[in-house]
Amino acid sequence: MRQLAAIMFSDMVGYTALMQQNEQLAKEKRRRLKEVLEHSVSGYQGKILQYYGDGALSIFNSAIDSVHCAVAIQQTLLQEPKVELRIGIHTGDISIEEETIYGNGVNLASRVESLAVPGSIFISEKVFDEIRNQENLSAREMGYFEFKNVLKPIRIFAIDNKGLIVPSRDALKGKTKEPTNRLAVLPFVNLSADAENEYFSDGITEELLNALTKVDGLQVTSRTSAFAYKGKNTDIREIGIQLNVDKILEGSVRKAGNRVRITAQLINAADGYHIWSENYDRNLTDIFQVQDEISSIIANKLRENLTTKEHEETLVKVPTQNLEAYTLFLQGLHFYNKITPKDAIKAIACFEEAIALEPDYAQAYAMAAASYAFLGGTGQMQPKEAFELVHTYSDKALQLDSSLAGGYAAKGAAYLLYDWKWQQAYDALLKAIELNPATTGAHQLLSFYYMITGQKQEAVAIMEKALQVDPLSLLVNKSLIDAYNNAGRTNEASKQVDWLLDMHPQLPVALELKGWCAGVKGDWQQAAEIFEEVHRLIKHPLKGLTPLGCAYGKLGEAEKALACIRKIEQRQAEEPGVVLDADLAMIWWSLGEKDKAFYHLFQCVEKRMGPVAIIMEHLLFKVAADDPRYQQLKEKLNLVEYTQSIN
Structure with missing residues (x-):
């Protein structure tokens, strides 16, 4: 039994x-x-x-x-x-x-x-x-x-x-196998007189993190989770527990004119013991040499646990000799990591200015491609314009440096969200993860690929893998919750949402996920109450209305749902560069207006709004598979033959 x-x-x-x-x-x-x-x-x-x-x-x-x-x-x-x-x-x-x-x-x-x-x-x-x-x-x-x-x-x-x-x-200690060869690189503290130099210390941290991901046998916590501790005085032992790492690299950066002092220290997470520390006083022209030196020392300090030999190869490539271009690149990273459309546009300006100064700056091309992919994929820019630039910039990045994970990730995003070339998307995203396992953005895109192609458990597995290297990331947790729901694992989705809300009690995205979990389980009244709170927290009369409209539709409150539709249409008129057909399709579907829902889904296809392939797998649309228009959409998305070929 x-x-x-x-x-x-x-x-x-x-x-x-x-x-x-x-x-x-x-x-x-x-x-x-x-x-x-x-x-x-x-x-x-x-x-x-x-x-x-x-x-x-x-x-x-x-x-x-x-x-x-x-x-x-x-x-x-x-x-x-x-x-x-x-x-x-x-x-x-x-x-x-x-x-x-x-x-x-x-x-x-x-x-x-x-x-x-x-x-x-x-x-x-x-x-x-x-x-x-x-x-x-x-x-x-x-x-x-x-x-x-x-x-x-x-x-x-x-x-x-x-x-x-x-x-x-x-x-x-000694009762079980403790984590080994797992490292977190905490954000280096900016000790410069100018607080605006924060972008520089953050950038140095990220460059070191990316260099250390190249060390065979070493698992490095992704940037998002490591930066969750920025500005906090959290005990090192507590950080080790939360990130499941045994070593932590921390430090500080002081920049004055063309001189820079970098202090770095490697710490044993279990007891806070300092394994190694060093100060570097250098000219800015030596910045890449310092990064490589620190990365190599860390790798070799851990070599007793690693199967690889002591590292003599260069872990940090010199991307440019132009310090002004490098400074602009770091400023671009600072804006890109804020993950908002407004900041993505600022990031692009920095990356493109860096490219103008240094035409062979591979990393700048890759990050510009990633920024355009974000704008195109979220409907904040016309997809055709955005993804043509994604291809242009990522192709140039990979031509200059074929080992750039970011270049493959951006290329994979374009194949997945715009071109609908599924095999090419899969290959590019796998390559990105192989080159840098901490590139959890590529994990998220690969999870989307699995959802789109009906491989639901694989979508969960890849996000659970991403969670191991980026446990505190909001986007990783969101994608895992989406994958759980898509796979019918609603209890696991709800538990993950509860954990996320423990960390971010008033975060609109986390609350929205809780609302969807309630709706998936049939409690649309609770979902509507949660979505009303989300809309209030967003503080914009025309944004955050899609889930609320869906809940109203499911509850039979047609007038309230139609009011949401009218506001979304108003936003579409006021912001012609934004594509909101997917939002309208979901609300019309919740109202039982299939014809209008399919009209907007076909509009998504015509406008090449890539996420339509993901939206079609949303739990709201799960009863649509027997409608011939569903199959027509699948054919337009090149999914019918492809899914047959892989199953």
Whole structure:
């Protein structure tokens, strides 16, 4: 018989040694343990399935009950006569045959318990998701741990209710395989007199990060997650836990005229110990040499854990001898990373000015291509104009430097969102990820490709992989949630949304995702309430209306939905460069107006609004597959023959 259960392992510590020293006391403690277990487990509707020497295996129908039970057990046994006990809990599928329990969930619960210390209760992330909103239960994150015969690192939490033991991560050394060869490069602090030099210190950080991604065997946390700690005084050990890294590179940059001082230090994340530090006082003309020197030192400091030889090759190429062009490039990066249409336009101006000064600046071409892809893909610029420039700039970038991941990522975006050349898109995006695994933008585009071509589980898998190198990224989390919903894994999507909202309680994008999750589950009233709040937070009368219009349509509130449509049409008239047919299609569809919805979807195709292929896979349109117009759209998008060829 298979069932989903909360699995609790409890194990008495030091029983064997105590038996050798004082057999009577050992037996008394084991008897006390058994009495407390039987009373507590039954009191929380659980069942003890097995006793084994000095421990027991119990199951519960509710994860919340299992944790309450564990707290009651530990608080009782921490009183005299004290019994030192470890408890570990996980939820998963189990099979029970003749009172014997099987399943991966059992093995994992056992691993979680083995990691715990006397007087503690350790739970897996799946259990934490169930108890996170319980007022009388609280937990502290211990971080990710790698267990023997478990493929992925597991995120562990310790219950920290009154009286319970919560150890430091250091106390768990040796119990499991700790993360190795995983590095985060924190944003270097700008110590220049001019605060506007912030772009320079940020740019140096990003250049170092990109150089270190070239080191074989080293996993580098992506920029977005590393920069989440900018301006914060977060403990290094806490950062190590949250990013699941064992080493952290941090530093500072002081720029004055043509001189620059860079301070860099490599830190062991587990204990904050400084492994290496160095100061560099150089002319700006030596900036690339300094970057390469720092990158090589870091790589070689980690070489004891890496299978590769000591690095003698150059990790940082000199992209330009023109310092003014380099400065403009760093300013462009600063604007590009703000991820808004307005800033993307500023970024393009910087990159194009850098190219004018240095016509062979490969990285500037690649980033200009990426910026135009962002504008074209989000409908903030006419797709034809935007993606022609994407091809022009990315082709030039790759002609100058065929190892630029950004060039392949931009090329893949054009193939995916404009040309609808699916195989070329797939090949380009895979190449980008191969060249730089921290390029999570390419992971997102590849996830879109998988969704478009009906490979739903692959879309989830690639975003789960991206999450490992960029766990704090809003866009990575959003794409993973979209992939979960698209694959019908709505519970996982909801849990990921809750985690995102813990980090960003009032972030419109996170709230919008919560609304879609509610709608997907059929609660359009809750969705409408959430979308109304999102629209209020956006603070623009003509923006943020599409999800709200869809919810109104689903609720049968036609007048409210039509009001949203009129405002979107007003915005379209006021901003002719913006393409909003996809938004209109979704609301018309929610109102049951299929003809009008398909009209706008065909308009998306005519205007080559690339994301139409993704929108067609939106859960709102899932009942449209039997409509002949759906197939016509697929044919226009070159998807019919292609999906047949890969399936």
